[in-house]
Amino acid sequence: MKNIYFDHAATTPVDARVLEKMMPYFSDNFGNPNSQHAFGRRSVCAVDEARDTVASLIGAKPSEIYFTSGGTESDNWAIRGAAHANAQKGKHLIVSAVEHPAMITTAKELEKEGFEVTFAAVDEFGRVDIAKLEGAIRPDTTFIGVMTANNEVGTIQPIAEISALARERGIVFFTDAVQAAGAIPLNVNDPAVDMLSFSGHKFYGPKGVGVLYVRSGKRIGKIITGGHQERSMRGGTTNVPGIVGLAEALRLATADLSQNAAYVASVRDHFIARVLNEIPYVKLNGHPKDRLPNNANFSFRYVEGESLLFSLDLAGIAVSSGSACSSGSLEPSHVLLAMGLPEGLAHGSIRFSFGKENTIQEADYAVDKLKEIIVKLRALSPLFPKDLKNEVY
Ligand SMILES: *Cc1c(COP(=O)(O)O)cnc(C)c1O
Numbered sequence: 001m002k003n004i005y006f007d008h009a010a011t012t013p014v015d016a017r018v019l020e021k022m023m024p025y026f027s028d029n030f031g032n033p034n035s036q037h038a039f040g041r042r043s044v045c046a047v048d049e050a051r052d053t054v055a056s057l058i059g060a061k062p063s064e065i066y067f068t069s070g071g072t073e074s075d076n077w078a079i080r081g082a083a084h085a086n087a088q089k090g091k092h093l094i095v096s097a098v099e100h101p102a103m104i105t106t107a108k109e110l111e112k113e114g115f116e117v118t119f120a121a122v123d124e125f126g127r128v129d130i131a132k133l134e135g136a137i138r139p140d141t142t143f144i145g146v147m148t149a150n151n152e153v154g155t156i157q158p159i160a161e162i163s164a165l166a167r168e169r170g171i172v173f174f175t176d177a178v179q180a181a182g183a184i185p186l187n188v189n190d191p192a193v194d195m196l197s198f199s200g201h202k203f204y205g206p207k208g209v210g211v212l213y214v215r216s217g218k219r220i221g222k223i224i225t226g227g228h229q230e231r232s233m234r235g236g237t238t239n240v241p242g243i244v245g246l247a248e249a250l251r252l253a254t255a256d257l258s259q260n261a262a263y264v265a266s267v268r269d270h271f272i273a274r275v276l277n278e279i280p281y282v283k284l285n286g287h288p289k290d291r292l293p294n295n296a297n298f299s300f301r302y303v304e305g306e307s308l309l310f311s312l313d314l315a316g317i318a319v320s321s322g323s324a325c326s327s328g329s330l331e332p333s334h335v336l337l338a339m340g341l342p343e344g345l346a347h348g349s350i351r352f353s354f355g356k357e358n359t360i361q362e363a364d365y366a367v368d369k370l371k372e373i374i375v376k377l378r379a380l381s382p383l384f385p386k387d388l389k390n391e392v393y
Contacts, residue, residue: 002316004362008202008294009151009179009353010320014245015204021248022206025241033238034227043240050247054211057254058196059187066212066230067243071178073224074197074212075102077234078174081220082143082195083110086172090140091115096128096157097338098150100176104334107145119338120146125287126155126339134165143172148180148196152322152335152351153286154295156184160191167192172218178202178210182253183261183292194218198250200242204356205249209242260356265293268354271363272296278367279374285336285349296352299336299345302384303377308350311373317366320351344383 005013014022025046031039033047048062055062068074083093095107097119107117118136121129128146137144144166149156159175166173174195177186182203188196195218199210214220226235253260275282281301300308305321312319322333332346341349352366378384 002362002365004317004358004366006352006354006358006362006366007318007320008355009154009351011201011207012204012355013357014201014206015249015252017252018205018245018249022241022245025244029240031240033240034229043238046240046244047238050243053247053251057186057250058213059189060213061216063231064188064213064216066214066234067239067246068197068210068212068234069208069236069239070210071100071176071197071199071202072102072210074199074210075100075176075178076106077212077220077223078176078195078197079103079106079143079145080110080223082172082174082218083115084221085219086142087115090138090142092118092138092141093143093145094118094120094133094136094141095145096120096122096133096147098122098126098128098152098155098335099145099147100151100178103145103147103176122338124340125290126150126153126285126335127287127290128157128162130158130161130165133162137165137169137171141169141171143174145174145176147176147178148186149177149184149292150286150335151179152333153297153339154179154291154353155287156180156290156292159193163191163193167194179292181250182257183294185257188213188215195220200246200249203249203253206242206245209239209246211246256356261293264354264356264358267358267360267363268294268296268352270360271352271354271367274364274367275370279371283345285339285341294354296354297349298352299341299349300374301345301348302381303348303374304381305348305350307377308348308373311377312350312366312369315369315373317369320353322346322349322351 029042031043033043051062051065055065120133146162163173172194178199181198194215196213201207224234283299285297309321336346
């Protein structure tokens with residue numbers, strides 16, 4: 001029985017070198033950085049060092065880095081914190097229609113509080129329509145949030161243009177870089193952004209730890225109140241091993257970025273080429289070129305995404321249908337619908353997301369299994385045209 005993991009956009013294993021760096025902070029160096037003794041001081045040093053590392057890797061100052069519990073908290077903090085801090089200036093927010101649920105759901109919560117939200121449209125590739133976004137900007141717009149790259153279809157957004165539009169009007173620009181971190185180069189000054197989020201577990205670091213970058217001079221409200229941690233902006237005893245692990249994972253991911261990206265893209269491109277050549281009635285979703293190196297998202301016509309996922313799982317191949325967060329529900333993905341995919345195709349979508357430990361042999365095995373499974377599922381489908389059933393592929 002194979003055990004092939006093609007779901008790196010959902011999470012990644014912790015790199016052994018990261019784990020090794022974290023271990024002492026669970027046991028010997030367990031001190032609370034808020035404590036006034038040697039145990040505490042050792043932890044303060046570790047967190048300071050991690051903050052310096054993270055800051056220098058993304059072109060930020062250490063004072064602009066806030067450690068959080070992950071991407072979801074960072075996204076919540078960015079939109080809520082900015083919306084509340086600027087509420088006297090205006091109550092209109094813009095986020096793209098293809099943001100992660102951490103943003104979309106929070107934006108909808110803010111609507112209930114009296115904020116107005118425009119969900120900016122995307123084109124057929126999932127890219128934000130710049131003209132429409134510019135048209136949606138109002139005098140009372142205080143926040144624009146567009147992700148650097150999409151978690152479902154991998155499309156990379158024109159962040160530089162969007163950020164320029166926002167910032168030249170004094171509107172706070174935030175980008176969710178959770179999928180981008182470790183996959184494409186990140187620098188908060190190129191293109192210049194006001195806020196940016198990422199999460200350790202998406203680039204071979206630990207789960208439950210993330211970062212929110214906030215440019216100095218930009219005001220945001222607090223969402224977690226408590227002690228004086230994170231310069232009194234986010235209470236809660238510091239997750240020292242997590243923070244140490246996140247910094248080490250980002251350091252390794254950045255050092256190996258071009259090499260890893262090229263390798264992962266070569267496995268992914270081989271996989272895409274075989275699927276498109278050998279399986280009929282299939283569509284590659286997302287942008288053909290401007291996409292993350294690890295992402296392949298397909299819609300298989302006449303096939304139900306969930307059935308395909310379960311059959312692949314039985315064959316020992318782990319993938320995701322639609323988005324991991326909404327799997328289990330039969331709602332088609334909001335991302336594919338925003339891209340204008342008909343419901344039939346949106347329901348048959350599967351995301352394969354590759355990682356540095358995957359091989360061409362695994363990709364080949366997966367394509368072979370996929371072909372077998374799709375023939376079987378289509379033969380059972382009442383929607384599949386009868387005259388195509390005996391077609392050999
Ligand atoms: C995974 C993900 C998140 C959520 O991050 P967590 O650390 O899992 O909370 C947010 N945005 C994007 C684009 C993601 O892929």
